[in-house]
Amino acid sequence: MEMPAAEATILNQREALITDLRSLLPADRIVIDQPSLRAYDRDALTAYRQLPLLVVLPDTVAEVSQILALCNRRNIKVVARGAGTSLSGGALPLEDGVLLSLGRFNKVLDIDYDNRCVTAQSGVTNLSISDAVADQNFYYAPDPSSQIACTIGGNVAENSGGVHCLKYGMTTNNILGLEMVLMDGTVIRLGGQHLDSEGYDLLGLLTGSEGLLGVITEVTVRILPRPEVARAVLLGFDNNEDAGQVVGNIIANGIIPAGLEMMDKFIIAASEDYCHAGYPLDVEALLIVELDGNPVEVDHLINQVVDIAKAGASTSVQVSNSEAERLRFWLGRKSAFPALGSLSPDYLCMDGTIPRSQLPDVLRRISALGVHHGLRVANVFHAGDGNLHPLIMYDSNIPGELEIAEAFGADILRLCVEVGGVLTGEHGIGVEKRDLMGVIFDQGDLNQQMRVKCAFDPEGRLNPGKVFPTLHRCAELGHMHVHNGELPFPELPRL
Amino acid sequence: MSEIFKPNTTEQLIDVIQWANAHESALAVQGSGSKIGIGRPVDAEGILDLSGFSGISQYEPNELVLTAGAGTPLADIETLLTEHRQMLAFEPPDYSGVFHDHLSEKQSSSSQKKGTLGGVLSGNISGPRRFYAGAARDHFLGFRAVSGRGDPFKSGGRVVKNVTGFDLSKLMAGSWGTLAACWEVTVKVLPMPEKTRTLLLFGLSDEDASRCIGSAAATPNSISGASYLPASLFTRSPQSSASSVFANNPQSSVIALRVEGPEPSVEHRINALRELLTTSKNYARPNHVEVLNSTDSRVFWNEIGNLHFLSSDFQASNTQQQACWRLSVPPAVGWQVAHNITEKVFKSNPKVSWFSDQAGGLIWLSCPVNSPAGAPTKNSEHSIRSAMEPWGGHATLWQVTGGDNAADHRRNTQVFQPQPKALAALTQRVKRSFDPNGVLNPGRMYTGL
Numbered sequence: 001m002e003m004p005a006a007e008a009t010i011l012n013q014r015e016a017l018i019t020d021l022r023s024l025l026p027a028d029r030i031v032i033d034q035p036s037l038r039a040y041d042r043d044a045l046t047a048y049r050q051l052p053l054l055v056v057l058p059d060t061v062a063e064v065s066q067i068l069a070l071c072n073r074r075n076i077k078v079v080a081r082g083a084g085t086s087l088s089g090g091a092l093p094l095e096d097g098v099l100l101s102l103g104r105f106n107k108v109l110d111i112d113y114d115n116r117c118v119t120a121q122s123g124v125t126n127l128s129i130s131d132a133v134a135d136q137n138f139y140y141a142p143d144p145s146s147q148i149a150c151t152i153g154g155n156v157a158e159n160s161g162g163v164h165c166l167k168y169g170m171t172t173n174n175i176l177g178l179e180m181v182l183m184d185g186t187v188i189r190l191g192g193q194h195l196d197s198e199g200y201d202l203l204g205l206l207t208g209s210e211g212l213l214g215v216i217t218e219v220t221v222r223i224l225p226r227p228e229v230a231r232a233v234l235l236g237f238d239n240n241e242d243a244g245q246v247v248g249n250i251i252a253n254g255i256i257p258a259g260l261e262m263m264d265k266f267i268i269a270a271s272e273d274y275c276h277a278g279y280p281l282d283v284e285a286l287l288i289v290e291l292d293g294n295p296v297e298v299d300h301l302i303n304q305v306v307d308i309a310k311a312g313a314s315t316s317v318q319v320s321n322s323e324a325e326r327l328r329f330w331l332g333r334k335s336a337f338p339a340l341g342s343l344s345p346d347y348l349c350m351d352g353t354i355p356r357s358q359l360p361d362v363l364r365r366i367s368a369l370g371v372h373h374g375l376r377v378a379n380v381f382h383a384g385d386g387n388l389h390p391l392i393m394y395d396s397n398i399p400g401e402l403e404i405a406e407a408f409g410a411d412i413l414r415l416c417v418e419v420g421g422v423l424t425g426e427h428g429i430g431v432e433k434r435d436l437m438g439v440i441f442d443q444g445d446l447n448q449q450m451r452v453k454c455a456f457d458p459e460g461r462l463n464p465g466k467v468f469p470t471l472h473r474c475a476e477l478g479h480m481h482v483h484n485g486e487l488p489f490p491e492l493p494r495l
Numbered sequence: 496m497s498e499i500f501k502p503n504t505t506e507q508l509i510d511v512i513q514w515a516n517a518h519e520s521a522l523a524v525q526g527s528g529s530k531i532g533i534g535r536p537v538d539a540e541g542i543l544d545l546s547g548f549s550g551i552s553q554y555e556p557n558e559l560v561l562t563a564g565a566g567t568p569l570a571d572i573e574t575l576l577t578e579h580r581q582m583l584a585f586e587p588p589d590y591s592g593v594f595h596d597h598l599s600e601k602q603s604s605s606s607q608k609k610g611t612l613g614g615v616l617s618g619n620i621s622g623p624r625r626f627y628a629g630a631a632r633d634h635f636l637g638f639r640a641v642s643g644r645g646d647p648f649k650s651g652g653r654v655v656k657n658v659t660g661f662d663l664s665k666l667m668a669g670s671w672g673t674l675a676a677c678w679e680v681t682v683k684v685l686p687m688p689e690k691t692r693t694l695l696l697f698g699l700s701d702e703d704a705s706r707c708i709g710s711a712a713a714t715p716n717s718i719s720g721a722s723y724l725p726a727s728l729f730t731r732s733p734q735s736s737a738s739s740v741f742a743n744n745p746q747s748s749v750i751a752l753r754v755e756g757p758e759p760s761v762e763h764r765i766n767a768l769r770e771l772l773t774t775s776k777n778y779a780r781p782n783h784v785e786v787l788n789s790t791d792s793r794v795f796w797n798e799i800g801n802l803h804f805l806s807s808d809f810q811a812s813n814t815q816q817q818a819c820w821r822l823s824v825p826p827a828v829g830w831q832v833a834h835n836i837t838e839k840v841f842k843s844n845p846k847v848s849w850f851s852d853q854a855g856g857l858i859w860l861s862c863p864v865n866s867p868a869g870a871p872t873k874n875s876e877h878s879i880r881s882a883m884e885p886w887g888g889h890a891t892l893w894q895v896t897g898g899d900n901a902a903d904h905r906r907n908t909q910v911f912q913p914q915p916k917a918l919a920a921l922t923q924r925v926k927r928s929f930d931p932n933g934v935l936n937p938g939r940m941y942t943g944l
């Protein structure tokens with residue numbers, strides 16, 4: 001993946017920029033030496049590394065504003081970073097870009113049980129929001145698997161999901177307000193403690209904008225009362241078709257589980273070796289169906305799911321009868337990534353979404369693509385919402401194998417789009433899928449998105465090289481073709 | 496007399512908008528016209544009628560997704576979904592029973608009255624289930640549109656979980672047709688609940704009711720409707736309902752809490768709530784408690800969403816101008832906002848009434864368009880906004896009826912919450928990024944936008 005060429009005019013300003021920054025920040029919050037910069041040279045898309053021009057660690061919104069205004073004046077690129085857990089390279093530094101770390105924005109500012117919301121600085125971790133309200137039996141619903149480390153600001157930037165978003169929604173469905181700083185230093189507040197932000201839904205637009213529109217400094221999230229109980233059912237199947245059919249039947253029966261996960265044979269075997277969760281090994285596919293709510297409802301729905309599974313050719317049915325058993329069902333699923341890490345030096349985690357009904361066909365075709373590219377692939381799948389995570393195993397020490405893995409991944413994502421799906425369900429486009437945007441969007445679609453970018457950041461200085469294959473100049477995008485103004489459709493109905 | 500353009504194909508739609516750009520001519524964007532009375536009036540030479548883009552093109556019940564022309568009547572969509580026991584979970588309301596002034600001839604057919612799918616999305620208009628299941632925008636998965644530049648584009652997709660590119664569906668929802676003309680939209684649908692029950696608690700004070708609703712919402716009973724009709728609503732005249740809510744019950748304040756789901760769960764939760772809310776020491780005990788069944792619940796919650804309990808203020812025969820305001824506020828302070836406005840601004844004028852929805856976070860206010868004598872400004876807008884200020888949130892002048900110049904009043908009022916300068920400038924730049932010449936619905940949301 002090519003990043004835009006470093007601009008000499010930026011690299012040449014490094015010393016002057018450092019001097020300017022020292023008037024804004026104490027020296028220990030400006031990271032400039034190589035060994036320290038190395039800690040920031042990648043996010044969770046580990047195949048890509050790049051030392052940033054320098055790193056700044058602001059403490060206050062005023063500092064963020066001043067830093068951005070300074071960089072804007074000097075026409076220097078800026079990449080914002082929370083915990084650096086992006087799986088798509090959203091926080092990958094640029095050689096000619098300042099890396100703005102929100103690591104010090106780590107305070108929960110307000111817990112309001114009466115209005116059922118929490119306001120936190122953007123560098124607060126996802127899990128610590130839930131922890132902060134746990135004693136009152138509340139929690140913050142979106143639960144990306146990196147929730148112990150990932151920040152709420154990063155969650156907003158990426159519109160993060162998690163295994164429970166089938167029932168509780170993604171980040172965008174769970175936030176009420178935010179504060180952000182535009183590239184020119186302007187501070188904007190959106191929403192608050194009330195529902196439905198006023199005017200254009202810029203809150204919704206910012207969510208999932210991958211750090212291209214503004215730097216998020218504060219977020220207000222809704223918190224929910226924790227369900228009284230959760231139980232899970234573990235279902236085994238002889239083939240993916242049967243498993244896919246049961247997923248469809250559960251949804252068709254009006255049941256929206258809290259989580260509905262599928263694992264293929266490779267993952268089952270790998271995670272069983274790794275953590276001994278007690279999964280059946282004689283099956284081709286496993287489903288974990290989790291129901292949460294009050295005990296009466298959960299028991300009722302568990303029985304329905306079991307009936308649907310038995311009617312749908314499930315070969316093994318286990319129902320969790322204790323919290324320990326429920327956690328055991330999840331243990332293998334949650335260990336899937338480290339389990340693969342023990343089997344393969346490297347892997348790429350893909351993230352396409354497909355219509356649920358296409359699942360068996362897509363899994364078959366992914367296997368065929370694996371044979372074609374000569375690489376192993378395993379599948380974990382948020383089956384309830386059609387979000388596929390094929391894990392492509394490769395060895396970066398073998399020259400050319402990363403490129404083969406990437407080509408394989410691209411083929412999978414093209415397949416997702418071909419069957420009516422999309423490139424990414426929850427990881428974001430970032431750097432990783434940037435060059436595939438043309439598979440799903442035509443130039444007109446991309447141009448309109450880039451025009452929106454221009455409304456926030458006219459010089460394209462915020463996180464360039466991400467999301468869009470080529471970031472066009474705003475003046476060029478603003479140009480309009482006005483034809484002679486005659487209506488070439490004289491038959492157009494006019495009333 | 497405005498010229499009406501009614502394209503049936505994307506090419507024609509592109510052509511109309513490009514023509515408008517070339518002629519510096521503005522277009523008022525409409526579906527069935529059911530929401531003309533909401534927002535600022537548009538001063539446009541032409542009307543862009545999108546009702547030609549009608550029909551459900553793709554509906555797969557097992558995928559919980561539906562794609563339709565933006566001009567498809569909501570009534571048609573709901574009929575089809577009901578056949579499959581599914582629904583639009585954001586519960587699009589129907590205001591046609593309350594606001595009569597703006598219904599044109601065209602809407603005489605009942606299927607048009609509720610408006611179109613594109614219309615409800617472009618206003619991001621949701622009903623009582625909003626705080627539980629999300630707003631219209633949360634169910635809006637993707638669209639195809641022609642921008643105000645006259646360029647076709649699409650965004651989103653047909654799957655629920657999608658972060659591919661900017662989420663322009665969110666931007667379109669609530670933009671009131673000022674950015675682009677959507678011609679095809681895709682929405683998420685959900686299964687209808689098997690059973691519905693509504694717990695009614697009568698006779699609490701406004702403050703106690705707020706506490707009571709707050710404690711109900713803090714339980715894991717998944718309340719999907721939480722509305723409150725204050726005692727003041729019953730003082731002028733008794734309230735009527737097509738449900739049994741007032742059949743055997745006092746005409747007094749009433750809290751309504753809705754619970755939906757499988758039968759055993761619904762019974763369990765209703766009992767848990769009843770037990771909790773009738774024995775708490777944090778607020779007075781209700782003087783009467785009742786539970787509505789599924790059928791009555793459906794009728795009652797439609798009445799809440801459709802503003803039925805304010806309808807006597809907006810009868811077609813009224814000659815005095817009356818305003819309907821929609822106040823979105825932090826839920827726990829909704830009642831205080833309402834009191835501040837009714838008592839401090841309007842000095843307990845009997846022509847002012849309100850009720851709350853969304854667990855207290857949404858106040859529907861009916862009041863005269865003018866402030867009482869002696870107020871700093873004649874238009875009551877300013878006083879209402881000032882009264883809300885301590886608590887945050889936003890106020891929208893939802894509708895004005897009565898008299899001959901209701902539209903003039905909306906034109907002379909900041910219908911949507913005025914924005915701080917930097918946000919207003921950003922809003923303007925976003926608008927220009929879609930519609931640089933301002934041909935689509937100019938002035939519909941803000942003067943000069």
